[in-house]
Structure formats: structure tokens, C-alpha cells
Amino acid sequence: MSYAKIANGTVVQVLDHLEGVIHPSLHGGYTEVISSVKEGMTTQDGQSFAWPQTAAPDPVVPVAPRVLPKLVFFQRLTTAERVGIRTAGKTDPVVEDWLAMLDLIENVDLDAEDVTASLGYFVSEGLINANRVPEILA
16 A cells, blocks of 8 residues: 545655654645555546546648649739749849749749749849738738
């Protein structure tokens, strides 16, 4: 047999014996329990003990990739933005490279680092307005 101190239904301390370990005036705060009771177990009645039920973790909801066909992506740009980007591609090697990369793919991943970086570059070059970026990536 062991002795358990129980606070708010949870075993907070388990001792093999009380004599010589704690003052006799504190013995009343301990309950005699079977030796398999361990700290951290819970009880409703002071007689039966169990490990607390842990809540199941929230299920991980996979985030679907935000991928658009190239045409749909370009349709998110205004005509002026598309023309400005294509015109800049004739003299700006960064824009030219971006357009060349787009020619190699069929779909645009809205979360891809190169897409967001390119849109940031277009903003810095005045090809699109900064407040348009969230709309384009929505």
C-alpha cells in the first residue's frame, strides 16, 4: 500500500509510508491507495485512479496548393499591368527572365517565393500598385 496526497482530484504526491516522512499532524491529508497509483493520476472518488484523458490533437487540415492555370493568373492582372510587364520585359532582364520562366510552366503557384518576389519587383518598378498584390494573390 502507498499513501497519496490528492488535490482537486489529481494525485500530487505518493509516499510508500508516512511515518518519519511527514509530521503526524499532516497524515490526514493523505489517502491510503494501492501501490500502482502514481503522481499525475486522477480520481473522482478517491478509490479508483486513472491517467487523465488527453484531448485529441486538432486534426491537421492540409492546405491545398493555390495553383492557377497561367491564363487565369494573367486575367488577375489588369490590361495596363499586363502590357506594362510585357513592355518592361523588352528592356528589363529581370522582367524578361520572369516572362521566360512563365513560358516554361502551365500553372502558377500563388505561394511560390519567385511569384511573390516578382510581384514585389514589379511594385518597385512601378509596373503594378502595391495594393494590387494581395488582390492578385487572393
